[in-house]
Amino acid sequence: MNVRRLARTTSFRLTVAYAIITGLSFLVLFAIVYWSAMAYMREQIDLTVKAEIREVRNGNTDGTLDGLRRSVERIAAQSPGYFYLLTDRSGKKLAGNLPALAPRIGVREWLEGERLESFADIDIRGCGTQDIDGAYLFVGTNAHQVDELRESVAHAFLWGTAIALLIVLIGGATASAAAMRRVEAISRTSRDIVNGDLRRRIPLSGTGDEFDHLATSINAMLDRIGVLMEGLRQVSTDIAHDLRTPLTRLRQRLELAQQRPPDIASLHATLAATVGDIDGILQTFGALLRIAQIESGVRKAHFRTLDLSELLRTVVEIHESAIEEKGQSLCDDIAPGLHVRGDRELLMQLFANLVENASRHCPAGARIAFVAAPIAHGVDVVVADDGPGIPADMREKVLHRFVRLDASRTTPGNGLGLALVQAIATLHDATLELDDNTPGLRVRVRLA
Amino acid sequence: MRILLIEDDAETAAYVAAGLTETGHTLTIARDGRDGLFQATGQDWDLLLVDRMLPGLDGMTLVRTLRAGGIETPVLFLTTLGGIDDRVNGLNAGADDYLVKPFAFSELAARVAALGRRPRRTAAETVLRLADLEMDLLARSVKRAGHAIDLQPREFRLLEFLLRHAGEVVTRTMLLEQVWDLHFDPHTNVVESHISRLRAKIDKGHAPGLIQTLRGAGYCLREGTP
Structure with a gap:
């Protein structure tokens, strides 16, 4: 695996960013721990020293400077x-x-680096009083704990x-490498597809x-x-196959x-018939292009909520007199x-086609039912x-396109x-369902 | 009418130009979108016939540019076979009508005539009249020689469209589009049966009738000559 590519991956960059954030938070954490531990340590020392001062003073039984000197000597021993x-x-x-010191009141300390000359390896912290x-x-x-603590905190921090x-x-590197492998698999599949293996999937x-x-999304897209x-x-194929017949007839x-x-x-009669044939061919072309465009799905952008009842009544209106003229009856319940x-427009065409189909393939006297009713989560049109x-x-x-029951294709229609x-x-x-109406055909369209 | 035809296909252009010149219009042809836009903005035209697919500048952009520039010359779009989105997009772009290629010449002639005579931005009329026929759009009532006539909603829309285009040839396709809002041919006699019902209601007892059938072309609402 290429290290330079690994270093350029998003997850590796994220890892580095996390590492920096982790380091900074460690620093803050240790600083807080360090300062509070040191303060606690000093406080403890100061309390001990003050207790000792009290003891020295209590030892001065007669209240004179000499009494104090004796108390100091006794306790020091x-x-x-x-x-x-x-x-x-x-x-x-x-x-x-201790050697003589400048008489400064309050807490004083001599730690590593600034120790007293005669106590070169001992840390001292104490308190001076009048x-x-x-x-x-x-x-x-002896304040050696302060130094030790400082050192151990620093070690703990570094480690x-x-x-x-x-x-x-x-x-991070492991995760990046895993992610890179997955991405690599995706781009390898894409390359295979570009190279012509259209059935490859990720x-x-x-x-x-x-x-x-x-x-999954890419695979769905590929499908x-x-x-x-x-x-x-x-x-x-269909065009090549199905337009050959009318073109041959024309020729x-x-x-x-x-x-x-x-x-x-x-x-004149030949010309009229020819124009009729060409119109038929153009209609077939138009219908094929229309189907292809509908299948491409771009039309979905025009979707809006519409009054289906009104639409279906218009379909009835368009067909009822033609159906009656053929001696059939159209019975609607919308x-x-x-x-x-x-x-x-498309839904109008869908139902118009179904009604027209029913009328065209039925003999005189046939009854055509056109029913629309609400169902749970949609509408059922039959x-x-x-x-x-x-x-x-x-x-x-x-x-399917161009499939017709009448194989000789003598009835009108382009399939x-x-x-x-x-x-x-x-x-x-x-959903579109074709069923036996015993006898006849029943087409059910279930719209969501 | 002075018509500018913007069409790149020489054969179609010649066919359309010859036909429309024969019906008494003056035709000028622009071969591509840029030239078309230049000519359309440079002179005053009565109608623009614009092909949807043009080299240089496509028809949709051309019409949009014209409309954005405040030029309200009526535009009839010529769209290609099967382009189901072209109609909506074309009308949205500002075209006044559209026609799908290939078209019958009578259809084009009727639409050109309808667009040319369309009054440009007049106040909405509320009463339409022809001879002794009167339609009140607000009261939604129709009278012939003073007698009220009862019309179904669809018959009312049909008569309204015919009245608005009185004296013009109105094709079956135009009626399907305008009265039924139908943009494909259902291959039924819906137009014919409504026309005959309407005729029975408004022309009964009046000879000759106002609704005339022009064989092979369409219908026309006009005062009859016996």
Whole structure:
């Protein structure tokens, strides 16, 4: 694995940032610990020293300077680890084991680096006070704990920080490497796809992490692209296959007209028939493009909530007189106030196609039912007839382009009506079911 | 009418120009979007015929630019086969009407005539009249020679559209679009049956009738000549 690439990964950069933050927080933490421990330590020493001063004074039974000197000498002899000094008004040393010092009142200390000459390896901290006749009394103790504490805190800080940083960096590098491997897998798959292996998909780790989410989305996208490509290929094949027939017929008619003696009337008839054929071909083209556009899904941007009841009544209005003219009957039962989200124009075409289909494939006397009713979370629209119906094994197939029950293709229609219905239903996330109406066909569209 | 045709396909342009010149219009042709925009802004036209797909500057942008520049010349969009989004987008861009290619010439002629005579930004009328036929849009009532006629809502819309385009040829497709809001051909006799119902209501007992059928072209509402 490339170290320079690893160092450039987002997760590694994040790791470094975390390491810096960790170091800084350690520093703050240790500073607080250090200062409070030191303060506590000094406070303890000061309390001990003050207790010792009280003891020296209590030992001065007769209340004279000489009595104090004797008390100092006596106690100094008994208490190792303590340091005493008593000087008189002129600064002359009277008693104690410390050399004469400037008579400064209050806490004094001599730590490493600034120790007293005669106590070069001992830390001393103590307290000086004024006593009778202007005498100066100082009592100190060994303050080596202060230094030791300072050192151990510093060690703990250095080691702690070093170990923490090491853990963060190793952890970060491992995590980055793992992330990089996953990303690498994704880009490797992408390269394979670019190179033509369109069926490749990104492997999932199964942990459901963000990479799995990403991979799932990309795989879904690839599937969708695959479907669209397949659709495109299908359309090209269909066009090549299905437009050949009418074009051939057209060519034959024109050829025949060419061979016959010129006669204005028959030429006019040929031209009229030719224009009719070309219109049919253009219609087929238009329908194919329309289906392809609907399948591409761009139309979803136009979706809005619409009055389905009004739309369905318009569909009835458009078809009722044509159906009656064919000697069939249209029986509608459309619940009022139905609303769905969708594209008005496309939904109109969907239901118009279904009603038109029912009428076209049924003989005179047939009854066509058009029912719309609300269901839980949606609307159910049923177009049913009592005509010849569709055999069970063909019901799925008729939804595909150019599939027609009448293989000889003598009945009008281009075999795209139900394919368009299917495309519009899919765009609206609606389910489309074709069933036996015993007898006849029942088409159920379930809109959400 | 002085018409500017912005169309890059020479054959289509020649076909449209020849046909419209024959019906008494003056045609000028621009071959690409930039030239079209230049000519459209430079002179005063009665109508612009704009192809959706143009080299240089596409039709949608051209119309949007014109409208943004305050030029309100009526625009008829010529869109390509199957472009189901073109209509909505074209009308949003500021076009007044659209026609899907390939089209029948009679359809184009009717729409050109309708757009040319469309009054530009007049105050909304509330009463439409033709001969002794009177339609009150506010009261939603119709009278013929003083007698009230009862119309279904759809028949009312149909008659209103015919009255607004009185004297003009109105095609079946125009009626489907404007009266039924239907942008595909349902291949039924819905227009014919409504026209015949409307005719039975307003023309019964009046000869000749106001609603005339023009074979192969469409319908026309005008005072009849016996």
